[in-house]
Amino acid sequence: MLKNIMKYKRPIVAVFSGGFATLGFDPYSFWPATLVSLTVLLLIIHRQSARNASGLAFLWGLGHFGTGIAWVYEVIYHFGGLPLPVGLMIIGLLIVYLSLYPALFGYLLRRFTSIPEIVTLLVFAPALWLIIDWLRGWMLTGFPWLWPGYSQIDSPLAAFAPLLGVQGITLAMMLIAGSVVLTLFRRDIKMLMPAAVVTLLSLMLGQVSWVTPQTDKPVKIAMVQGNISQELKWLPSQRWPTLLSYQDMSRQNWDADIIIWPEAAIPALERDLPDFLSRLDTAARYNKTALITGVVDQNDEGQFFNNVIAIGMNGTDGYHYPASHSYSKHHLLVFGEFVPFEEWLRPIAPLFNLAMSSFTRGDYIQPNLVAAGYHLAPALCFEILFHQQVRENIRPDTDFILTLSNDAWFGDSIGPHQHLEIARMRALENGKPVLRATNTGVTAAIDYKGKVHAEIPQFTREVLRTESITTRGETPFTQYGEWPLNVWVIICLIITVVGALKQRKEN
Numbered sequence: 001m002l003k004n005i006m007k008y009k010r011p012i013v014a015v016f017s018g019g020f021a022t023l024g025f026d027p028y029s030f031w032p033a034t035l036v037s038l039t040v041l042l043l044i045i046h047r048q049s050a051r052n053a054s055g056l057a058f059l060w061g062l063g064h065f066g067t068g069i070a071w072v073y074e075v076i077y078h079f080g081g082l083p084l085p086v087g088l089m090i091i092g093l094l095i096v097y098l099s100l101y102p103a104l105f106g107y108l109l110r111r112f113t114s115i116p117e118i119v120t121l122l123v124f125a126p127a128l129w130l131i132i133d134w135l136r137g138w139m140l141t142g143f144p145w146l147w148p149g150y151s152q153i154d155s156p157l158a159a160f161a162p163l164l165g166v167q168g169i170t171l172a173m174m175l176i177a178g179s180v181v182l183t184l185f186r187r188d189i190k191m192l193m194p195a196a197v198v199t200l201l202s203l204m205l206g207q208v209s210w211v212t213p214q215t216d217k218p219v220k221i222a223m224v225q226g227n228i229s230q231e232l233k234w235l236p237s238q239r240w241p242t243l244l245s246y247q248d249m250s251r252q253n254w255d256a257d258i259i260i261w262p263e264a265a266i267p268a269l270e271r272d273l274p275d276f277l278s279r280l281d282t283a284a285r286y287n288k289t290a291l292i293t294g295v296v297d298q299n300d301e302g303q304f305f306n307n308v309i310a311i312g313m314n315g316t317d318g319y320h321y322p323a324s325h326s327y328s329k330h331h332l333l334v335f336g337e338f339v340p341f342e343e344w345l346r347p348i349a350p351l352f353n354l355a356m357s358s359f360t361r362g363d364y365i366q367p368n369l370v371a372a373g374y375h376l377a378p379a380l381c382f383e384i385l386f387h388q389q390v391r392e393n394i395r396p397d398t399d400f401i402l403t404l405s406n407d408a409w410f411g412d413s414i415g416p417h418q419h420l421e422i423a424r425m426r427a428l429e430n431g432k433p434v435l436r437a438t439n440t441g442v443t444a445a446i447d448y449k450g451k452v453h454a455e456i457p458q459f460t461r462e463v464l465r466t467e468s469i470t471t472r473g474e475t476p477f478t479q480y481g482e483w484p485l486n487v488w489v490i491i492c493l494i495i496t497v498v499g500a501l502k503q504r505k506e507n
Contacts, residue, residue: 010044014056017041018063024151025068026417034151037064039177041102042125046181050111057106061099068146069098071413098143101136105129112500117185119499121178122194127492129174130167130485137386141334144385145418148173153424153450157198159205161428161450162475164485165387171485172198211431211448211473218467219374219399221445222256223437224249226265227461230408233267242267243276246293249463254287256465257372260437261293263306263381263404270297270307274321277311281319284312290371294380294404297322303360305329308378308404310369325369328362329380331389364389368398374470376402376435384423391478394430399470401426401434408440416442416458424450431475433468 017040024034041060045053072094076087109125137144149169152158160168179195226246232238243266250259266273284291290312298304309323316324368375377393377400384390384403394401403423407416420442427434428450436444441458445466454466476484 010052010056011059013040013044014059015063017044018060018065019067021064021148021151022068022146024148025146025414026421027414029154031152031155034148035155035173035176038148038173039180042121042177042181043184045106045110046121046185048110050107053110054103054107058099058103061102062095064102064146065095065098068418069095069415071410071415074411074413074415075409098136101132105132112496114500114504115496116499116503118182118191119496121182122175123492123499124496125178126171126174127489127496130171130489133167133170141331142386145422150418150421150425153421153428156202156206158428158450159202159208161425162208162210162431162477163205165391165429165477165482166425167482167485168477171488172202210475211471213448214470214472218469219372220255220257221260221435221464221466221468222250222253222258223260223435223443223445223464223466224253224262224265225438225441225443225456225460225462225464226262227440227459228267228408230406233408239267243273245461247280249461250291251283253463253465254283254289256289258374258435259284259289259291260402260404260435261291262437262439262443263294263308263406264296265293265439266295268296270295270309270323271321274319277309277321277323278319281311285318288313288372290314292369292371292376292402292404294406304358305362306332306359306380307362308369308380308402310371310376313372314370315373325371327366327369327378327380329359329383330362330364330366331383331386332359332361333382365393368393368395369402374399376400377432378402378404379426381405384419384426387426387429388481390426391430391481394432394478396474398432400468401430401432403434403436404438405436406439407442412458416440420444420452424452429475430478431471431473433470435468437464 017037021034021037023030041057045056070091073087073091076090105128108128115124133147147166147170149166152169157169157172160172175198176195179192183189183191224246228242233242246261246265253259280291290310292308292310294308296304297307306329308327310325311319311323314325368377375395375398377398379390379401381404390401405419407419410416420436423434423436424446427446427448431448433448434446436446442455443464444452444455445464445468447453447469448471454464456462456464
């Protein structure tokens with residue numbers, strides 16, 4: 001029966017297995033689904049021609065990204081100003097573009113048929129997948145959403161994250177998938193040995209404590225979720241109602257060590273509100289607390305920046321414009337925060353004229369924000385996806401990873417939940433608690449093991465009060481990044497070439 005399915009129904013299996021992979025990610029969190037899906041993908045393209053393998057992997061990508069990132073349509077539909085058919089065409093093109101990456105994987109995996117089968121599945125396939133994932137995370141400024149490793153944040157394989165990062169988990173998944181496929185084709189139970197070793201190693205790593213929690217002094221945190229409608233936020237008539245709303249919610253929480261507002265919580269340029277910020281700074285200092293907020297600003301050259309500033313108890317003598325403790329977003333979202341070739345694209349459609357789509361990049365490495373004596377490494381919204389950037393901005397004295405976001409763009413979709421899952425992975429990789437403040441949710445406090453220990457519902461006007469434990473020490477991933485993985489990939493490519501040459505010589 002398996003042979004019959006594989007022979008006649010591969011395209012259908014490809015699409016549905018790709019869609020099944022999405023169930024491994026939040027909000028569904030059925031982590032075995034993605035592992036099974038990768039196994040099925042290898043199963044249906046194995047022993048196929050390069051052309052057939054590429055087509056099947058492309059269909060797998062359509063199923064996966066069609067179900068996993070279709071929520072991007074919320075932005076196009078509500079804020080793009082485009083007719084329905086045009087909006088559907090744009091999201092369709094995005095899905096097709098992302099599906100080209102698994103298609104490339106399928107083609108290259110089967111292009112070199114002289115490679116021994118065991119090397120193909122256990123050496124070449126895992127290395128090739130990591131290379132193509134890296135490519136997707138780099139091309140057009142990068143879109144590393146739905147990397148397979150994220151789906152395992154609650155599985156035993158998550159134990160690889162502090163050692164090798166999220167892609168270390170992806171590697172483990174590909175080794176297990178290759179081992180299972182090899183077992184099915186060879187009908188030899190010994191071929192499951194690699195999967196067993198990976199599983200056992202993950203269980204052992206799960207018992208290792210890479211960092212030391214500082215339990216003697218928990219930090220009191222208050223994160224304000226304003227729940228301001230995106231359609232109203234930037235209307236001039238809503239500026240002061242919004243500011244007063246955040247101010248009133250903060251006034252009730254001055255006893256916290258750190259109060260945090262979300263991305264662009266202040267619906268005005270920083271330079272336009274020095275008096276308001278000065279009064280807020282004075283109030284925070286009087287209550288011996290610090291306040292962090294997202295705010296947009298414009299410099300004297302006319303460049304816009306998406307900033308985070310810290311006022312109140314930040315080690316300075318008071319607020320003066322521009323804020324002395326600030327962070328400017330580096331990794332901007334293409335089309336959302338900057339438009340490439342804008343002189344040609346902006347006149348075409350309102351989509352390319354979304355509010356706040358003309359930002360300038362900040363530096364890749366920036367000092368941590370200081371708030372109430374604690375050091376926070378910011379990652380603003382989309383930046384939390386870029387694990388290397390987050391890692392390289394962490395210092396030995398960093399206490400928290402801070403991520404502010406405004407997921408109101410994505411409405412009641414699965415997007416904000418996937419975004420939270422990615423933030424959880426950053427905590428686990430680096431052994432640092434993550435504070436995630438958002439406009440409409442999901443606002444959450446994440447511990448150093450990647451577990452959400454406090455959150456508030458989406459679309460509520462509420463303050464999340466919690467106590468967070470800081471840590472000392474560094475995980476291997478924080479220290480070395482992906483260098484071990486890069487070395488492993490190079491070794492695998494060498495083994496693949498040697499295996500292919502040996503096989504060719506024997507034939």
